[in-house]
Amino acid sequence: MNDPRIGRREWLQRAARAGASIAAVGGLGWALHGRNLPSPGPMAPPGHVFPDWSIPDAPPRLAIVTGRDRVETLHRALAALGGIERFIRPGDRVVVKPNIGFATPAELGATSHPDVVRALVRRCVAAGAASVVVTDYPVNDPDSTFELTGIAQATREAGGRVVLPREDRFRNATLGGAQLIRDWPILAQPFDGVTKVIGLCPVKDHVRSGATLTLKNWYGLLGGRRNLFHQQIHDIIAELAMLVRPTLSILDGTRSMMTNGPTGGSQGDLKDTLTLIAGTDPVAVDAFGATLLDRRPEDIPWLAKAAAAGAGTTDWASLNPIRVAVD
Amino acid sequence: MARLARPTSPAERSVAALLLLVLFGIAGAVLWLQADFPPDKYRATPAAGGTVPSRPDAVPLPVPDGATALSAPETFDARTLADKINGRAELYLANGFVSLRCRRFTPHDAPGDWVEACAYDMGTFPHAFAVFGTQRRRDAVGLPEAGPHAYRTSQALFVAHDRHYLEVIASSPSPAAMTLAQDFVQAFLRDHPANGGQVAEASLFPLEGARADTLVLLGVNAFGSPDLDHVFTMRYDVDGVEVTAFLSRRTDDAQALALANGWADMLLRYGAQARTPPADIPGSRALAVLGLYETVFAVGPVLAGVHEAPDPGAADVVALRLYQALVAARPQGAAGAPEPAEDL
Amino acid sequence: MRTVTIRRISQGFFLALFTWLVIVTAWGDAPWQLRGWPVEAFLQFDPLIALATTLATGVLYAGLAWALVTMALTVVFGRFFCGWVCPFGTLHQALGWLGRSVRPGQAVRANQPHPAQALKYHILAFLLAASAGDAFVLASRSAADAPRWLFPMVATGLAAATFFALAQALRHRGRAAMATALLLATFLALGRLLPYNGIVTSSVQVGLLDPIALLTRSVALIALPLGDRSTHFLYSAPRFTQGAWLIGAVVVAALLANLVVPRFYCRFLCPLGALLGLLSRNALWRIGQSPASACTACKLCERDCEGACEPSGRIRSPECVLCMNCTGPCEPGILAYRTRVSEAGERALPDVSRRGVVLSLASGFLAVPMVRLAGRSGPDWHAALVRPPGSLPEDDFLDRCVKCGLCMRVCPTGVLQPAGVQGGLETLWTPILNNRIGSSGCQLNCIACGDVCPTGAIRPFTLDEKLGRGSHQTAGPLRMGTAFIDPGRCLPFAMDRPCIVCQEVCPVSPKAIYWRPRLVPVRDGLREVIVVDGDAVRVTDPPMVAGRYGSGDYRCRVPGRDDLAPRRITGNMSNTLYLEPGDWGDAASPGGSILVEAVLQAPYVDPDHCTGCGICEHDCPVRGVPAIRVTAESESRHPAHTLTRVIGPPRSTP
Structure with a gap:
């Protein structure tokens, strides 16, 4: 220590270290220095969120089957449209989107009936579909809703796969030409690589929008605080009609919820309307479905908006529907 | 505790001096910084009681050659005008004021001097002319190089030009400042070529006895009457007596007549005495108010008269000249002389 | 001039400057207002604020880059900031001087190093780790997203470094290897999970204890509002501070603690001092003895030692705040601020256990996700x-x-x-x-x-x-x-009283608050007429509050006679209503009835x-x-x- 040379060497080492640390801190500080503050990320670019799943170059078809057994009427309706094979080809990856909104038993008619889900998934599997996914984003807690409605079990029995609406399965999307579906979370991941989509919905009263039919059923693909859209319910349903162009729309009006929709809660809200509608034009399907609720299509503004958006026609009779009665 | 302090070493002393210098430096830097802020930082155009759409179209002000701008341009709108010219704002607001832009300049060759240029956008030339004329200074000297409606005083220039009214006020009557003021006016006129800046009514006044540069437009509330607007006045000299003549073009004959009667009736209500109207002016009415004399009549759609003449004879002389000029100016098809108004 | 004197001048200068800058933080261009005064300067020169926010955001924001100057000067000269600049430190020093013992022995004892001086390093570790969550997520995310070859290389390097560090710390190679493997596995696992779970994140909490932020807050929110109560120089209306007691309690406690131990806050708590202490490790100039053999162990050097850094023995250089109080009294004159390391030796590192620091780091790191789990920012x-x-x-x-x-x-x-x-x-x-x-x-x-x-x-x-x-x-x-x-509390809604102040004061254009007319009968509004005398109507009980209905917002009509225009009430006594002139004929006559109505403006908000x-x-x-x-x-x-x-x-x- 008393040797000045040692002191000097020690000092030089120290100076080198000090210089190095100043250089390191300064360099890092220089590199990281900036005035940039986080700004909201870029909006999801507008465009097609989903492909068009309808069968190309096929004239719109509509089948109206009356009967008490919803499985039987489903088979008859599919047969009337030319068989499930017309829509599902071997190797197709299929999504069936039932209405699984509320954790209530199937008998209360607030959700799609598990019997018809089971039958439909079976038909798809039998037609050679590579995968059949059943998904929805319920209003109530997803896990319990899928189980309580019996739809999870029905799907598994039929060979389909239940996909729960996990947070990471939503993607922010902007629908081209849309005013509401802009940078909004959509349950999109279950539809990745899917080639056919079937909408399946019960016929229900809906206080705000007039009726829950197949087009309203796509509300289940909206994530986030979607209840904001109740301020513009008819516009959002029209945009949903632009968002999803399904291969097939099936409306189960075997037992319709006439009042207190969309949850109902008592058998008194239900009425045997004994009709199942299937078709490739969702607007026409829903326009006829409205009549089961004793409503005219004109009474339901979103139908006209969806038609104006090019999703189909409200004049269901113009499609020369095939009518079948099952006894 | 008393202990003899060790004497400070020279090194210690110089370090101390250095550190003191550093502190002085910091103090200086802080003092320098506090004066360094954008001039309009605390003068950002506020929204007075609401979100006012900004006016990117406020009059652009040229920077004359040989001068430097001392400040950023300030812009005022109808809501903020009173902040700039408190007290006079009403005059401008009553005359269609749109915006005001001000800026100060200093000439390169006389850095101590400056001029402040204020350009009022009044919307139309008559509005600009109205505020120009009503504020004409006593020591006004014509400024023909800036157009017919321009004058200078010892320390300022005033110009009505197109929809603009300019006030360029110098910090001192020095030649440098006044030259800069003139340069600014010339640059402004160059940047804003006039399109339509004439007062049609000016030609209706008779020339005989008229005093130069006394044409004034009273936009609203002329002579204290809320009914009288868009009234032009011009001053006349009748044997050393100054008489103010006025005229105002109305929408139709009936309105002109009604206003003439209304004005006379109002004076009567306020204590005026009727006097014999000049016989040569059909339908005219003449009054005396506290030793001042009024005459009012209508010629077609034009309301006209004499206001606050100190002498009844001079009032009648000017009224007659005005009447004859108006009759002469009427289109031939309009029956030469105005219809006698029976009910007057 | 002696160094201690210049130090005192410097402290006074910076304390005055600091106070002035807080005072002039008022919007306007008068000399005592904001103008261009660099009011953020002390915060911008604060390396702790710069470091924590940079860790949390990845950006050294704007003027915070000035902190690099403080860092560089500290690396060269040591903790000059604490002893010469920090206004909080100056206050502590002044109070500590007031409270010091006159007996030299006791004063020396008060300035002996205390094990609790390690606490501030733990506070620093906790606060920085809490700020570092995002940096960690970013690192693990880029590790996960890096090209194939880069990640193994970086991982190997990190693993080796960790192993050697741990081996030195734990003094046991086997355990170090195991711990390294464990850490590496955790890092790899977190690298997959962390980037997407949204819960491991940063929270900059240095402001709680950073001396500059603490003092700025205390002066701005406690001292100025209190002091201005009698002078009314700064505020025309009295200024209040919500939750003032806690802010005040912290600063008062910090100041009073100096009467127990001088520079209590600086020695035990200050995270900025801890950071600067670490930075000063390689300082080129430092306090030290030479020749050590001449030391008489008089300990006079420690009578006023601000940092409690033991200059009489092996000086704890990270604790030294360069107060220079030791060099003057040193009898043999061997203590000085010079380039050589003290011949009596020095402790260049703070007296903390690595284990403890790891604990503090881990607690800070984990505290943030736990607090965030409450969903308060979600x-x-x-x-x-x-x-x-x-x-x-x-x-x-x-x-x-x-x-x-x-x-x-x-x-x-x-x-x-x-x-x-x-x-x-x-x-x-x-x-x-x-x-x-x-x-x-x-x-x-x-x-x-x-x-x-x-x-x-x-x-x-x-x-x-x-x-x-x-x-x-x-x-x-x-x-x-x-x-x-809140219609349950809004006067026109809940109590039939006219008001609409909210609509009047709404400053935006068009106003966000608008009103709809609301016409309601007042309580006991339907009354039988006793006498009509011109425009005065005497009515039955219950008596009315005199003048209640004369505000112009109340009117009277004859029930069932919609053809008669309602008449405004101009005043009332307990049983008499005075109406504006009107022609009701004999519709309102003794025995008949009239109805008193309120004409209200009910406010609504346009979102x-x-x-x-x-x-x-x-x-x-x-x-x-x-x-x-x-x-x-x-x-x-x-x-x-x-x-x-x-x-x-x-x-x-x-």
Whole structure:
């Protein structure tokens, strides 16, 4: 220590270290220095969120089957449209989107009936579909809703796969030409690589929008605080009609919820309307479905908006529907 | 505790001096910084009681050659005008004021001097002319190089030009400042070529006895009457007596007549005495108010008269000249002389 | 001049400068107002604030780069900042001097090193680790996303470094290897999980204890409002500070502690001092003895030793604040500030166990996810957390706000107030709007808070941006929240009393508050007529409050006679109503009845225009709990908090 040379060497080492640390801190500080503050990320670019799943170059078809057994009427309706094979080809990856909104038993008619889900998934599997996914984003807690409605079990029995609406399965999307579906979370991941989509919905009263039919059923693909859209319910349903162009729309009006929709809660809200509608034009399907609720299509503004958006026609009779009665 | 302090070493002393210098430096830097802020930082155009759409179209002000701008341009709108010219704002607001832009300049060759240029956008030339004329200074000297409606005083220039009214006020009557003021006016006129800046009514006044540069437009509330607007006045000299003549073009004959009667009736209500109207002016009415004399009549759609003449004879002389000029100016098809108004 | 004297001058200078800068933090261009005064300077030269916010955000924001100067000077000269600049340190030193013992022995004992001096390093570790979550996520994410070859290389390097570090720390190679493997596995696992779980994140909490932020806050929110109560120089209306007791208690406790141990805060608590102590490790100049053999062990050097760094023995250099109080009294004159290491040896590293530091780091790192799990910056956001305009989204805000209180000081109305823990523990002392306490709500034409924020937690914004005009027209105004009317407390709704103050004071254009007429019969409004005398009508009991109905907002009509125009009431006594002249004929005659009605203006809020400025809440005559209150709905910084999704013009049909 008393040797000045040692002191000097020690000092030089120290100076080198000090210089190095100043250089390191300064360099890092220089590199990281900036005035940039986080700004909201870029909006999801507008465009097609989903492909068009309808069968190309096929004239719109509509089948109206009356009967008490919803499985039987489903088979008859599919047969009337030319068989499930017309829509599902071997190797197709299929999504069936039932209405699984509320954790209530199937008998209360607030959700799609598990019997018809089971039958439909079976038909798809039998037609050679590579995968059949059943998904929805319920209003109530997803896990319990899928189980309580019996739809999870029905799907598994039929060979389909239940996909729960996990947070990471939503993607922010902007629908081209849309005013509401802009940078909004959509349950999109279950539809990745899917080639056919079937909408399946019960016929229900809906206080705000007039009726829950197949087009309203796509509300289940909206994530986030979607209840904001109740301020513009008819516009959002029209945009949903632009968002999803399904291969097939099936409306189960075997037992319709006439009042207190969309949850109902008592058998008194239900009425045997004994009709199942299937078709490739969702607007026409829903326009006829409205009549089961004793409503005219004109009474339901979103139908006209969806038609104006090019999703189909409200004049269901113009499609020369095939009518079948099952006894 | 008393202990003899060790004497400070020279090194210690110089370090101390250095550190003191550093502190002085910091103090200086802080003092320098506090004066360094954008001039309009605390003068950002506020929204007075609401979100006012900004006016990117406020009059652009040229920077004359040989001068430097001392400040950023300030812009005022109808809501903020009173902040700039408190007290006079009403005059401008009553005359269609749109915006005001001000800026100060200093000439390169006389850095101590400056001029402040204020350009009022009044919307139309008559509005600009109205505020120009009503504020004409006593020591006004014509400024023909800036157009017919321009004058200078010892320390300022005033110009009505197109929809603009300019006030360029110098910090001192020095030649440098006044030259800069003139340069600014010339640059402004160059940047804003006039399109339509004439007062049609000016030609209706008779020339005989008229005093130069006394044409004034009273936009609203002329002579204290809320009914009288868009009234032009011009001053006349009748044997050393100054008489103010006025005229105002109305929408139709009936309105002109009604206003003439209304004005006379109002004076009567306020204590005026009727006097014999000049016989040569059909339908005219003449009054005396506290030793001042009024005459009012209508010629077609034009309301006209004499206001606050100190002498009844001079009032009648000017009224007659005005009447004859108006009759002469009427289109031939309009029956030469105005219809006698029976009910007057 | 002696060095100690110059040190005292320097301390006085910086204390005065600091106080002045807090005082002039007031919007305006008078010399005693903001002008161009560098009011954020002390915060910007503070390396702890710079380091924590940079760790949390990845950006060394704007003027915080000045902290690099302090860092570099500290690396060269040691903790000069603590002993020569820090205004808080100056206050401690002054108070400690007042409280010191006159007996040299006792004074020396008070300045002996104490094991608790290690505490400040643990506080530093905790605070920095809490700030580092995002940096860690970023590192693990880029590790996961890096090219194939890069990641193994970096991982191997890190693993080796960790192993050697641990081997040295644990003095056991086997355990070190195991710990390294464990850490590596954890890192790899976290690298897959962390980037996407959204819960491991940063929270900058250095402002709680950083001496500059603490003192700025205390002067701005406690000392100035208290001191100005009698002078009225700064505020024309008395200024209040919500939750003042806690801010005050912290600073008063910190100051009084000097009477027990001099520089208590600096020695035991100050995280900035700890950081500077670490930085001073390689200082080129330092206090030391030479020759050590000449030391007489008189200990006079420690009588006024500010840092308790033991200059008489092996000096603890990270604790030394360069007060220079030791060099003067040294009898043999061997203590000096020089380039050589003390011949008596020195302890260059703080006296902390590595184990303890790891513990502090881990606690800080883990504390943030645990606090965030409460969802206060997520779904359970607190409605009262109405942030100043220009505030960043809550997560980003908490990455930057150092609770210095400059925004609250500069706020012309005092509506900006230090929050409590409504929005979670982390929101303590961050700025929120309290519309009751200030002299008004957020002023329409004011941009002061964004202008002074040193860290960008409130980003700088222009008036055009705030008002949504000019190029910001499409984005609309900056919203802090939305006003909601409470009809149960609103006078026209709940008590049939005319009011509509909120609509009057609403500053935006068009007004966000509008009214609809509300016509209601008053209580006991239907009365039998006893006598009619001209325009006076005497009616039956119960007696009315004299004058109640004369305000012009009440009128009278004859029930069942809709053909008769109602007549305004011009005044009333207990049983007499005076009506404006009118012609009811004998419709109202003794034995008949009349009805007294209130003509009210009932306020409503238009969410498209409300910016949440809170002026309505401030001026609501229902003062206890205002009948119109602003909550954070629709605040601009969180699009997800919107109440309405405004749509454009109708779509053209294809």
